[in-house]
Amino acid sequence: MSAAASRTTTDLPEPSLPDPDLLKVLRTMALARAVDERCMNLQRQGRLGFYVPLEGQEAAQVGCAWALQPGDWVCPAYRELAVALTRGVPLRDILNQLYGNSADLSKGRQMPNHYGFRQHRFLSASSPIGTQIIHAVGLAYASRYKGEKVVAVPFFGDGATSSNDFHSGMNFAGVYKAPVVFFCQNNQWAISLPREKQTHSSTLAIKANAYGFPGVQVDGNDFHAVYRAVKEARARAVAGEGPTLIEAVTYRMGPHSTSDDPRRYRTPQELATWKARDPIERLKSELLARGVFSEAQFESLQEELRSMVQKEVQEVEKMGPPAATSLFDDVWASLSPNLEEERKEFEELLREGVIRP
């Protein structure tokens, strides 16, 4: 009897959430996928400057974010689109950032994907790898100091475990028993460097040993596994039992970014292996198998999402760039005399047409 033939409902994973919730989960994952596909295309068409896809990591991201509370702090890297969506960040806000337009909450200051949403306690991402890991410790410490029962969650990759701030963040969190859930998406690659050349440790989770708290490796393409692990780690953290490192084993299906060509360093076979483990397909087939919904329903869901994304993009593309003089804002809480002078000169150049927005 083949594995497929033996599949009965009893072989399905114990659902971590009631079916209506799982449908929402699936919808969020599918929305992330739809945005991803659209943006990769927009970039190829020259309409978007750059893009960092997350394809393949939807279960890891949604699984983690679903286990968090609104008061929790998210400290993202640049690939956390599905986390932002799960947090309830409006797609419009995300797209505005990708376009760096006048409605971008970050005022067009950063490359695509480096968004931040104060209202959602979703930190503004930076490119330097790993720096947010220690910020999470400070945020967690501060929140506890002010009596909040929340956690801070730094998101980072396998590559980031080599960074200085992974080391300081893990160590400080251990020492202060800070309520942090370290969430590592081991997607097997750091641009062209494979996981096994990044570090010689047997797993990434084992690195928690060095700091005296638990490390857990989970199947990052299994929504339920990720959700449960994070939920448990969160509970431990708010109960004052200290931090946890979670390694979600997953795969970056696309290129590192639109500037990258993964064919230079990895094989089609590897890609195919992981394609077969697609996290969306996985949750979908579970729900199909349980009869929660049908293939047709899923297809119309996808249709709906794609056209929604399409519409949003259309709206966002109507916006112009931020005001020229916004260049000088937010360096300081208020314009310094020095910048006042530079801004004046800049305005003169604008008037003279020497600088043309």
Place this chain on the structure above:
Amino acid sequence: MSAAASRTTTDLPEPSLPDPDLLKVLRTMALARAVDERCMNLQRQGRLGFYVPLEGQEAAQVGCAWALQPGDWVCPAYRELAVALTRGVPLRDILNQLYGNSADLSKGRQMPNHYGFRQHRFLSASSPIGTQIIHAVGLAYASRYKGEKVVAVPFFGDGATSSNDFHSGMNFAGVYKAPVVFFCQNNQWAISLPREKQTHSSTLAIKANAYGFPGVQVDGNDFHAVYRAVKEARARAVAGEGPTLIEAVTYRMGPHSTSDDPRRYRTPQELATWKARDPIERLKSELLARGVFSEAQFESLQEELRSMVQKEVQEVEKMGPPAATSLFDDVWASLSPNLEEERKEFEELLREGVIRP
């Protein structure tokens, strides 16, 4: 039957070396102690600017250095006096550095204890904690690349395990299987920070798990234990089996440096506990118990060493400071046009008496 009463030769540790060698070991340890005592006094008398004592760590340092070969690279912190002595560095050279005089091989450029001896493959120490750890990986890699069968040994403290370069050094060594023996002297304190507030890990040795190679904790006040552990790690490394982290558990009996007052942060009881574990007393009583030599012989050895140190200090104190214009040497391989100009102006100021050496 009490533990003391049960002591027979069979209870003594299995010697790691033949007795004549152990006598040399003891002599080196006693010499280090004699230098330490003298220098602490010289500093109190205002004859020496600053000093970093190693009292209590003699077995760890001599034990490690004894297991090394002349071609091995030593990458010290600032407390490695006994390592330098074991490597055969002349006491005169060490004292010249402490005084920063005209005979100092480092030309009076650094604070006391930050010596370096090219001839002994003993790197020039810097104050920033941990930086030498990654240099060791580069040296080890380069040596192997050039076909040498040697190891590089970074020396560092418990505090240094928190540094960025501990993390990068350990990780890179694991990835490249570099022939490195990471030698951590856990002397329980990083200035005023006790070991248990430095990191939440159960041991420091366990941190090797995070990098995929063995970590070993040894009694750092037991010469034999340290010697054996390093010898074995060295053999593994040169055989191509990769690095090892050794944690030698010991104690800093003195202040962090002559600028420090440990009474502000630690108890007399703690000191007394560790005093009873004095590494020199320990090896000495073993040799006495085996009848290798007598208490009287040890006392005359101490006498001899003290007066030798005394004489060396007298010689060294005769030396003047380095030449004034040596200020401008060694910034570059050869004087830059910029420094040539500054040096000319400096010489003019010297002639005019504006600057007085």
Place this chain on the structure above:
Amino acid sequence: MTEATLIQAVNKALHHAMKVDPDVLCLGEDIGVNGGVFRATEGLQKEFGESRVLDTPLNESGIVGMAVGMALYGLKPVAEIQFLDFIYPAFDQIVSELTKFRYRSGGQFPAHVVIRTPYGGGIRGGLYHSQSTEQLFASTPGIKVVVPSTPADAKGLLLTAIFDEDPVLFMEPKRIYRTATGEVPEGDHRVPFGKARIVREGSDVSVFAYGSMVPTAFQARQVLEKTGIHAELVDLRTLVPLDVDAVVRSVEKTGRAVIVHEAPKFCGFGAELAAILAEKALYSLKAPIVRVTGYDTPFPYTLENLYLPSVDRIGRAIQRTVAAG
């Protein structure tokens, strides 16, 4: 008003800030039980507890990064870096994170951290306990750079720093920690940023200094006064924001400029002062602008007194500048 040393004034400022505002926290190496290696934080942990005065593990990137996290929350962390020479492991957190959070997030995530750190030579600290590298920070938009030279300013500028909204690097001239003494106002004494202090007026030449070079330059000025040279000594106090008006005005008056700092000359902070003058006061300049600085080498140990700008060296430069044109 009470008489205090500069380091005591620092301690008073910290104490006052922590007392009036529970959101002020201190963190750093050896600052708790030990009270800091220079005793700047003496007594604070005892009074305010371990949760507000944190002894940290040995990692400066961690100290600043954690402070950034606290500040993102809304607290007012004061991080101590034991010596300026040890700030470099935290450099990425400072130049990539702390100074850029407000900007990169379009103002959503300001991060106000004060980094206190002793700097400068003259204590026989050698290569790694003596450096002055203010130019590294002053050249990075997004962080204010403050260097007091008197106890009253130390307290007043530090309190301004702690209750400011922008990141601040607060550089403490360790060489005069205990030799600079003076009256320090009690309570909530604030000294505004961006206002230089005219230490002594003068008509022949402007001398610009900050931190521990102020007393040295002052001595040089006093010696020359007896020979009939009236130098105007300007203590910049804050390098960022810089009191450009005061700098330009002074040279418009005197027509000559001597700039003093401990840091090496090449690309040091003095270069910016000279550049500002060459742009905004060129036609007032009667003589070439002279910089009296550390040499373009690392900091030495035995010979540090030959390396550092001395009263005599500054005096000679002033004399020559006045004689030059």
Place this chain on the structure above:
Amino acid sequence: MTEATLIQAVNKALHHAMKVDPDVLCLGEDIGVNGGVFRATEGLQKEFGESRVLDTPLNESGIVGMAVGMALYGLKPVAEIQFLDFIYPAFDQIVSELTKFRYRSGGQFPAHVVIRTPYGGGIRGGLYHSQSTEQLFASTPGIKVVVPSTPADAKGLLLTAIFDEDPVLFMEPKRIYRTATGEVPEGDHRVPFGKARIVREGSDVSVFAYGSMVPTAFQARQVLEKTGIHAELVDLRTLVPLDVDAVVRSVEKTGRAVIVHEAPKFCGFGAELAAILAEKALYSLKAPIVRVTGYDTPFPYTLENLYLPSVDRIGRAIQRTVAAG
């Protein structure tokens, strides 16, 4: 001689050095199989093997620190930092170790490492893929700072760097990686350090630039030439060592100076040039020294073209300077 782009010239230099000297090794992120994110190291791992072209883990402190260790042994490592913006985790290894080893050991332990890194804006890289922070390194004694602006210089200066005895920061103007093309000599082509290049002679004003600002300033110069303004364009090539003579000589001739760089103005490298002129060529100056630079803010994304010195902005500054006096 063959025609090549600037990035190809870099590749040629690396290839030549590795071929003639087995002690030359390369290390960095994604430089092996991937050939570097800009393809500077394309083909090197294939030809010279994994033991000479090392893909490293993601840690710049590790990259530079390991290179320092290799150099202490006597090898000639060439480290790549993927973007200058990511060099800061390695800052401690650079300013505390690499630049100070020779000095602190009294010459016993020289450490010669070349750090190659793409820098600058104009590629829509935003805050963290666009910065120019040469002043941080130029102000630190012990490291040479080299910025080529043509393919021939890129090859010639890089070979000089690799076979020099001092640490070198080799900043590659990524914006013109592929747009700067030109003849590149074959083989062991070397361009000496400390010799500026007079791109075009002129009598009315001296324009100082380096790296990717050279072609921009050149365009501005050419436009103005038609209006009768003859600007002398000087490509500094190496900021450390700086060709002070060439700078001073040019201004002695023209009496005016315009300094151009992408980095922010305040405490930027231009300040040092201005300071040198205010000291050594003051009496030649007919007009205030003007700096055309990035603004004193972090680097923006959408508005980068408004931020960067443009042909028009440079041209206007030249015109005004000539008109000023």
